Amino acid sequence: MPPRDGAGDNAALTNASDIFSLIATGAAVSRSALLERSGLSRVTVTQRLNALIAADLVEEAARTLPSGGRPTRVLGVNPQVGHVLVANIGESHLHLALMSPEPTVIAQSTLRYDVTEGPAATLDRIADGFRHLLSDADGDIGILLGIGLSLPAPVDYKRGRVVGPSIMRGWDDVDIIGPMVGHFGVPVYVDNDVNLMTLYEYRRHFRLSDDMLFIKVGTGIGAGFIADGKIFRGAHGASGDIGHIQFESEDAPLCRCGKLGCVEARAAGWAIARDLRALGFQADNARDVIALVDQQVPEAIMLLRKAGRVIGEVTADVVSILNPGLVVVGGTLARGGDFLLSGIRELVYQRCLPLATRELNIVLAPPQADIALFGTGQLVVDNVFSPAGASDLLNRIASTAGRPAADRPERAKRRLERAG
Amino acid sequence: MPPRDGAGDNAALTNASDIFSLIATGAAVSRSALLERSGLSRVTVTQRLNALIAADLVEEAARTLPSGGRPTRVLGVNPQVGHVLVANIGESHLHLALMSPEPTVIAQSTLRYDVTEGPAATLDRIADGFRHLLSDADGDIGILLGIGLSLPAPVDYKRGRVVGPSIMRGWDDVDIIGPMVGHFGVPVYVDNDVNLMTLYEYRRHFRLSDDMLFIKVGTGIGAGFIADGKIFRGAHGASGDIGHIQFESEDAPLCRCGKLGCVEARAAGWAIARDLRALGFQADNARDVIALVDQQVPEAIMLLRKAGRVIGEVTADVVSILNPGLVVVGGTLARGGDFLLSGIRELVYQRCLPLATRELNIVLAPPQADIALFGTGQLVVDNVFSPAGASDLLNRIASTAGRPAADRPERAKRRLERAG
DNA sequence: ATGATTTTGTATATTTTTATACATAAGTAA
DNA sequence: TTACTTATGTATAAAAATATACAAAATCAT
Numbered sequence: 001m002p003p004r005d006g007a008g009d010n011a012a013l014t015n016a017s018d019i020f021s022l023i024a025t026g027a028a029v030s031r032s033a034l035l036e037r038s039g040l041s042r043v044t045v046t047q048r049l050n051a052l053i054a055a056d057l058v059e060e061a062a063r064t065l066p067s068g069g070r071p072t073r074v075l076g077v078n079p080q081v082g083h084v085l086v087a088n089i090g091e092s093h094l095h096l097a098l099m100s101p102e103p104t105v106i107a108q109s110t111l112r113y114d115v116t117e118g119p120a121a122t123l124d125r126i127a128d129g130f131r132h133l134l135s136d137a138d139g140d141i142g143i144l145l146g147i148g149l150s151l152p153a154p155v156d157y158k159r160g161r162v163v164g165p166s167i168m169r170g171w172d173d174v175d176i177i178g179p180m181v182g183h184f185g186v187p188v189y190v191d192n193d194v195n196l197m198t199l200y201e202y203r204r205h206f207r208l209s210d211d212m213l214f215i216k217v218g219t220g221i222g223a224g225f226i227a228d229g230k231i232f233r234g235a236h237g238a239s240g241d242i243g244h245i246q247f248e249s250e251d252a253p254l255c256r257c258g259k260l261g262c263v264e265a266r267a268a269g270w271a272i273a274r275d276l277r278a279l280g281f282q283a284d285n286a287r288d289v290i291a292l293v294d295q296q297v298p299e300a301i302m303l304l305r306k307a308g309r310v311i312g313e314v315t316a317d318v319v320s321i322l323n324p325g326l327v328v329v330g331g332t333l334a335r336g337g338d339f340l341l342s343g344i345r346e347l348v349y350q351r352c353l354p355l356a357t358r359e360l361n362i363v364l365a366p367p368q369a370d371i372a373l374f375g376t377g378q379l380v381v382d383n384v385f386s387p388a389g390a391s392d393l394l395n396r397i398a399s400t401a402g403r404p405a406a407d408r409p410e411r412a413k414r415r416l417e418r419a420g
Numbered sequence: 421m422p423p424r425d426g427a428g429d430n431a432a433l434t435n436a437s438d439i440f441s442l443i444a445t446g447a448a449v450s451r452s453a454l455l456e457r458s459g460l461s462r463v464t465v466t467q468r469l470n471a472l473i474a475a476d477l478v479e480e481a482a483r484t485l486p487s488g489g490r491p492t493r494v495l496g497v498n499p500q501v502g503h504v505l506v507a508n509i510g511e512s513h514l515h516l517a518l519m520s521p522e523p524t525v526i527a528q529s530t531l532r533y534d535v536t537e538g539p540a541a542t543l544d545r546i547a548d549g550f551r552h553l554l555s556d557a558d559g560d561i562g563i564l565l566g567i568g569l570s571l572p573a574p575v576d577y578k579r580g581r582v583v584g585p586s587i588m589r590g591w592d593d594v595d596i597i598g599p600m601v602g603h604f605g606v607p608v609y610v611d612n613d614v615n616l617m618t619l620y621e622y623r624r625h626f627r628l629s630d631d632m633l634f635i636k637v638g639t640g641i642g643a644g645f646i647a648d649g650k651i652f653r654g655a656h657g658a659s660g661d662i663g664h665i666q667f668e669s670e671d672a673p674l675c676r677c678g679k680l681g682c683v684e685a686r687a688a689g690w691a692i693a694r695d696l697r698a699l700g701f702q703a704d705n706a707r708d709v710i711a712l713v714d715q716q717v718p719e720a721i722m723l724l725r726k727a728g729r730v731i732g733e734v735t736a737d738v739v740s741i742l743n744p745g746l747v748v749v750g751g752t753l754a755r756g757g758d759f760l761l762s763g764i765r766e767l768v769y770q771r772c773l774p775l776a777t778r779e780l781n782i783v784l785a786p787p788q789a790d791i792a793l794f795g796t797g798q799l800v801v802d803n804v805f806s807p808a809g810a811s812d813l814l815n816r817i818a819s820t821a822g823r824p825a826a827d828r829p830e831r832a833k834r835r836l837e838r839a840g
Numbered sequence: 841a842t843g844a845t846t847t848t849g850t851a852t853a854t855t856t857t858t859a860t861a862c863a864t865a866a867g868t869a870a
Numbered sequence: 871t872t873a874c875t876t877a878t879g880t881a882t883a884a885a886a887a888t889a890t891a892c893a894a895a896a897t898c899a900t
Contacts, residue, residue: 015886031848041888046849069846070896154775164775211655223741227652234647234743235631238775241740246771248668257773317737320661321643323654351666353677355574355584355658435856451878461858466879489876490866 013055013398016048017391023058023075024101024385030065030072049075055397057081077101077385082142084384085130085184086376088150088193091115091167094126095373098133098141101385103377106141107133115167119174127183143400145384145393146187147180148376150196154238160190163236186396187389189379194240195231196375198224201328201365203378209326213318214365215242217311217340218286218331219269225322242314243268263314267307269333275303286332293336304336308343315344315362316351323356330365337364433475433818436468437811443478443495444521444805450485450492469495475817477501497521497805502562504804505550505604506796508570508613511535511587514546515793518553518561521805523797526561527553535587539594547603565804565813566607567600568796570616574658580610583656607809609799614660615651616795618644621748621785623798629746633738634785635662637731637760638706638751639689645742662734663688683734687727689753695723706752713756724756728763735764735782736771743776750785757784 018038022028028037034045052058059078064071079100086103088095092115097108109129113122130147153166160177162168180188198214206212214224221243225232233239243264244257252261253271265271269286276283276292279299283289292300315327327348333340345362352360365371383389438458442448448457454465472478479498484491499520506523508515512535517528529549533542550567573586580597582588600608618634626632634644641663645652653659663684664677672681673691685691689706696703696712699719703709712720735747747768753760765782772780785791803809 032846042848043850043889044887047887064896066897067846068898069844070848070894072847164778166775209655227647227654228650230648232647232652232742235629235745236743236775236779239741239743241743241773241776244773245737245740259771317665318741320665321659321738321741322652323656323659323661325655351679353661353664355586355656356661358584359656452876462878463859463880464857467857484866486867487876488868489874490864490878492877 011398012048012051013057014391014394016051017394018387019045019048020052020057020077020394021385021387021390023052024077024390025382029075031075032072034075057394057397078142080140080142082145083137084145084148084377084380085133086148086150086373086380087126087129088370088373088376089122089126089168090152094122094129095370096126096129096133097373097377098130098137099377100141101145101381103374103381105373107137108373109133115169118170119176120179123176123179127180130184143397144184144186146189146380146389147184148196148380149176149180149188149190150193150372150376151190152193154236154241155190155192155195156237157191157231157233160188163238187380187384187392189376189383191231191376191379192224192233192237193372194222194224195233196372196379197330198226198328198375199231199378200371200375201330202226204374205366206326206328209324211322211324212326212328213315213322213324214328214330215311215315215344216331217268217307217329217333221264221268221311223318225324227322242318245314245317247310247313263310267310272300272303272307272333276300290332290335293339301339304333304339305343307333308336308340309347310343311340312344312347313351316348319348319352319356319360325359325361327360327362328365329362330371334364335367431818432468432471433477434811434814436471437814438807439465439468440472440477440497440814441805441807441810443472444497444810445802449495451495452492454495477814477817498562500560500562502565503557504565504568504797504800505553506568506570506793506800507546507550508790508793508796509542509546509588510572514542514549515790516546516549516553517793517797518550518557519797520561521565521801523794523801525793527556528793529553535589538590539596540599543596543599547600550604563817564604564606566609566800567604568800569596569600569608569610570613570792570796571610572613574656574661575610575612575615576657577611577651577653580608583658607800607804607812609796609803611651611796611799612644612653612657613792614642614644615653616792616799617750618646618748618795619651619798620791620795621750622646624794625786626746626748629744631742631744632746632748633735633742633744634748634750635731635735635764636751637688637727637749637753641684641688641731643738645744647742662738665734665737667730667733683730687730692720692723692727692753696720710752710755713759721759724753724759725763727753728756728760729767730763731760732764732767733771736768739768739772739776739780745779745781747780747782748785749783750791754784755787 019034022034022037028034031045035042038045056078058075061074061076063074065074083106084099084103086097086099092112094111094113098106100106111125111129113125151162151168153162153168153171154164156163161173161175162171165172176190177188194216197216201214202212210229212226216222223240223242244262246259246261248261253265254260255262255265269289272289273283273285276299281292283292289300293304329341329344341364348362349357384393439454442454442457448454451465455462458465476498478495481494481496483494485494503526504519504523506517506519512532514531514533518526520526531545531549533545571582571588573582573588573591574584576583581593581595582591585592596610597608614636617636621634622632630649632646636642643660643662664682666679666681668681673685674680675682675685689709692709693703693705701712703712709720713724749761749764761784768782769777804813
């Protein structure tokens with residue numbers, strides 16, 4: 001066992017980022033797997049692994065795997081290597097969390113706010129809230145790995161900006177990443193909340209389905225896709241806008257967007273609530289609709305079933321276009337269970353050709369609160385532990401314990417530039 | 421200038437695959453770009469580049485780029501490094517070509533065949549046809565880099581098999597790659613023809629649009645997508661099946677698939693031809709429809725405009741779901757020009773929210789024959805010149821001139837395994 | 841209890857890569 | 871014509887990686 005020295009050899013540390021990334025992403029969790037995946041020699045793998053262990057970034061688990069001879073030791077990231085900060089920005093609430101890299105919640109807080117405060121003031125409040133979470137944290141939680149923000153609006157992921165007018169008034173084309181990087185000096189990621197919910201369901205529950213469709217049915221209706229293992233976002237981050245696809249009918253209802261016959265105007269929580277009010281019931285939103293369904297109110301059930309068939313109609317089109325292997329239905333209205341799901345299945349299996357549906361599963365998302373928050377944590381961790389992110393991270397760790405980058409030999413500088 | 425020696429140092433050659441891939445893909449075409457992109461030192465880049473030049477795989481172009489000091493020499497793949505074989509398998513024709521890596525056609529042939537001959541006999545005929553093309557080739561065309569096959573059916577790209585019953589009767593779930601690899605011993609790639617047309621348009625005409633939708637309107641109707649620079653295929657290769665999305669109406673026509681109201685039954689070439697026959701005109705397919713449009717027959721123009729609006733309706737849904745930055749319309753009916761395009765634009769701009777359309781372009785594909793064939797060539801070249809493909813290729817080249825893999829030091833063996 | 845298998849540890853010679861330095865080539869601007 | 875800039879060539883010492891070998895640990899089967 002090599003001597004443990006927290007500072008370690010910093011050049012050796014930054015040089016070990018490829019090994020760190022393989023372990024951190026779960027791509028290789030044993031020495032033999034590292035040998036196979038890295039293409040390096042056994043001695044070099046051992047040397048770099050020892051540097052990571054010495055720096056307390058990686059640890060040997062108690063667990064071993066049988067191999068027919070000496071058992072294989074499992075390797076893993078030290079859970080105390082660091083933490084991430086995430087914020088789910090709603091229309092009236094800010095839900096903040098300090099998370100470990102699994103990601104699991106270490107601490108969290110919820111703040112009320114008003115969207116009219118504007119992005120600059122809101123981002124400052126989020127930064128303050130993050131600092132409170134950090135200062136209240138007990139024990140050694142390692143370094144801040146990165147920050148993630150979830151927004152209920154289309155987000156151009158590469159530019160880190162909201163695109164287009166949306167319910168987040170005043171946020172269109174505003175730089176969100178810059179101010180947050182300014183506050184904390186770590187990588188910052190921003191995405192649309194439905195995309196992050198989709199990422200959560202994929203990574204936590206449906207990992208084997210590399211092409212899956214997530215449909216969020218709540219007060220509004222939206223969709224997220226995993227295509228070949230990655231979030232599909234479209235050219236400007238506005239993919240999945242299925243709520244405003246229109247179907248013609250004589251009684252096409254007016255949508256909030258100003259068009260007639262949108263899926264949302266027929267089947268979203270607000271639309272079902274509208275129809276329930278027309279029948280004399282008290283209902284404002286998706287949650288109220290589900291409360292009435294839970295009370296077995298026949299009219300609420302009837303309207304939910306009808307909504308299921310409308311959602312099924314648009315889902316059928318999406319399935320024809322995208323060819324997913326799995327459809328996951330989540331959001332508040334999904335708590336209606338089979339009242340909603342049966343209509344979705346009926347229309348999808350009716351409308352699509354067998355080629356698209358013969359190996360298609362349509363399921364409800366497992367009930368879980370705050371999945372956008374967990375999805376945001378997952379996004380940050382995935383990026384920070386990627387090969388490029390790991391290189392950047394280990395340079396950051398090394399540079400807090402070593403000489404400045406300007407003094408480094410050329411190779412270390414070049415590695416920094418490539419990671420940048 | 422290093423001495424030219426065709427056999428070269430084979431270990432040095434396989435070690436240079438990363439440099440070769442960077443040059444071959446166009447990611448780096450100068451020494452300074454190679455330095456930046458490879459992360460290697462200047463001496464190592466030069467050593468590996470010299471090995472590639474000595475092996476006649478890479479050449480220094482006559483062209484230089486001004487730099488303010490000594491001009492930068494442009495590097496490129498030797499056009500005679502090798503060739504690819506491609507086949508476009510139609511319903512009644514086999515269109516074969518021998519292509520250079522640009523890809524451009526060196527030689528080609530067209531064979532009539534019947535789909536009832538079955539896949540085994542057809543693949544044998546294709547192999548024979550490929551051998552004829554090779555034996556007729558003049559001059560040094562280098563080694564066979566790879567083979568590509570295009571099919572008018574959904575293809576599971578990873579498995580290299582047709583999925584589901586289709587117009588290619590008898591091909592469902594048949595191994596296509598195995599027999600062709602058996603014949604020629606090189607990598608073989610199989611994909612759906614619309615995907616390959618999409619790849620061609622993207623790489624040859626719309627390279628800056630990393631999220632684009634290609635709509636093929638001919639006798640049938642289908643779509644292909646480029647998502648973040650890559651072909652989007654779906655879970656089983658059946659994405660883009662927009663022809664069988666149904667819209668309800670009182671007079672919904674019966675489709676060939678057995679459903680009522682499919683987009684294809686309303687707007688495909690065969691459907692317009694059906695409607696023209698009902699009006700007393702002679703028309704069997706998309707080509708006949710366009711011939712009548714070219715003759716300015718009002719009824720043909722009217723039906724084509726109507727088809728444009730139906731296609732526009734489904735395109736609007738696709739645009740809402742996928743958020744492309746560009747829509748390209750191709751296929752035989754696209755020769756109808758603005759008679760078709762104006763209806764597509766009308767419905768897309770009418771039905772979609774501004775968020776999806778404000779930066780969306782909708783254009784006709786430039787006229788060009790055989791774009792699936794060129795797309796197939798592009799697919800082969802992209803794969804063969806990728807980092808993994810280049811490693812495999814250089815191992816193949818080295819092994820035809822060097823000692824057997826079993827005799828190699830451990831590192832060369834490990835590189836082979838990783839490339840495999 | 842013993843032998844075989846597989847993993848992991850450690851050492852050393854060789855090879856490859858990098859860092860550094862000096863030099864020349866080929867433009868461009870003054 | 872000269873000086874400056876940038877690219878490219880070449881050489882050498884130092885560092886890193888690899889190949890190879892020997893050894894010990896920890897199971898498992900007999």
